[in-house]
Amino acid sequence: MPIRSLSIKKIRNIAAVSFEPSERINIIYGANGSGKTSLLESLHFLGLTRSFRTNQFRYLVTTAEREALVFSQIDAMGNGQVKPLGVSRDVEGDVKIRYGGNNIDLSELAGLLPLQLINTDTFELLEGSPSTRRQFVDWGAFHSDHSFIQLWRAFKRVLQQRNSLLKCGKIDPVLRKIWDAEFILYAEQMTNLRQRYIDLLMPDFEEILLRLVGDLSITVKFSAGWDRKRPLDELLSECLLRDLKQGFTSIGPQRADLKVKSEGISASERLSRGQKKLVVSALKLAQGALFHRLNNRACVYLIDDLPSELDKHHSRLFCEFLEQTNNQCFITCVDPESLTAFWKPDTAVAYFNIEAGQLVPTH
Template sequence: MAPFKQINLLYGANGSGKTSVLEAIHMVALARSFRQNIVRPVVKRGQQSLTVHAQFHSSDGITRNVGIQRSLKGEPLIRIDGETVRTVSQLAGIFPVLVMDANIFSLLDGSSKVRRQFLDWGVFHVEHSFFDAWRAYQRCLKQRNSLLRQGSGINNAQLAIWNEELSRYAVTIDNCRERYFNEFVLVFNQVLARLTECTDIQLEYRRGWDSQIDLSNVLTTTVERDTQLGYTQYGPHRADIKIRHQGVEASSLLSRGQQKIVAAALKIAQGLHYKQSKSHHCIYLLDDLPAEIDSNHRQAVCDLFVEQGAQVFITCIDKASIVGCFDKAKDLQVFHVEQGSVKPEPSEEGICGDSND
């Protein structure tokens, strides 16, 4: 396939394979699908594995070649510039991707896990000490929960050790998250003001335990209840972002369209903050952008993508519903997708500019 441009619009009928293109990009960025938690649904029927290759050109002139192989059994095989790497985190650091699809509403009405993962995407890419602390915390949490499930036979000396370790890593995780969040909110408010007049949205970071009490004390005082439940109730693994409108949960007051605008503002702000912090762009994957957004708000969203300069991949059924939003884009390519075949369309005068890639 020819090199993609800054703005890439893929249109076609339902089931034509548009989203599969986005899925392939996400696979080569994170070695997994954004739609499926397991590999089997994305492997072609009758095959035992899938392979995706891509070449990335960063803004500082560095070219990276990445290959991903996922089989129905076993861990992913990841190769970067011909070298095998062992962890997905090494891959994720090269190719930051943000997804906006039908699940975007879960940022407002979903579980705390969704918002925690959203928060940690940004913290991972910006705060260098975060990932090691988070990984160590997860190991400690697993050990503590294992002890708790022993019930009356619990070893208090070992429990005290894991309480201490959890608390130590929790401080690093919380500090990283709070620093990131305070910076992110400023960017979010600016983006939201560009997208909608409904700017009375408040974001609040919740760290996962009482902010006035040291976690080690919380773990000690709640051990009886934790033992009954068989897991640790409090800590960074229970962190959340509260999203409110006029002091009430935003999902309960805002219309579906307003919710999508707020969620889009969260994603766009996250990419913009990444650019400001790292001097690099992330890549946006937008599946069916026109859905539930009126033309005015759709234009405002597209203007922000053009101004930000990030590479964007957008799917839709009718190209007329979106292509006109990019009149200002100098680097636009339209692709028609039919039965899995992706064909670039000739540039249109006044719409598609020449590429410098």
């Protein structure tokens, strides 16, 4: 059970809320605008120091306040050792993260509290830009191999340097050779980890998709960002004139993508809204299942308005799968009766009614 207790202060319409969640399923319900999604935002803030609804942090902080704070007691490794975790951030952007009495950085925080968010933005895995799908892949690569974050940072540095040189309109051949060699080194290693992760993920995804949707033909293929059948140094040389004209590197891991198709057609074009929700949810649930298998730890799932876009049958299938995992789940809905009947009597389910930013445990 990762989160034992939670205290939220000054996030949107939540002035101050403290509660002890269930180790398994937490249903947060209330009318629209009552603060349900804000509570999920608070958990997201605790794990990543940012909102999932806005890039402007000042909008997350309660009006007229200067700082948001979320404090918790967490069992990060699932071994019974509970330590305090606190995250604060002011409207100027200054962040403080303390765990067990020590300051930690964002990558350490992400490792402590692995979050999976399923909300309307999750549709972007099918409908959005490649950057959204790269983030999905990189979350998994980060949590499956500790070397990935160092490779990612090194590649970002090299890419920025190479692009800076390209923007000058010309590059000294010797200097270009040096930066291209580093670019290729990190590109190949990063891409190998990304591809390895997708290969590991696919069996879980296919199994979960079958349970949620049945016989729906979905293929997921990883695209590296260049033609890996050819040497990357040759491709970089071939693209040099175009890259100089554009002022940026046009091939490489920064162009990677996931191609999700149904019967050979883009899933975003072919599937219904409900099918899309189940496909993207299966991808997220598969990440949680694989994370647990590789790390022997559970994820924390933040699921906003689970019943939307799903009929009763598929809502039940979704809940039954969540029930059989070890993840701690925070699920919002308007009407708790839409989910009440789906859980077994021995499942630890807690219900919380939220109204005007105030949280009250119920039945």
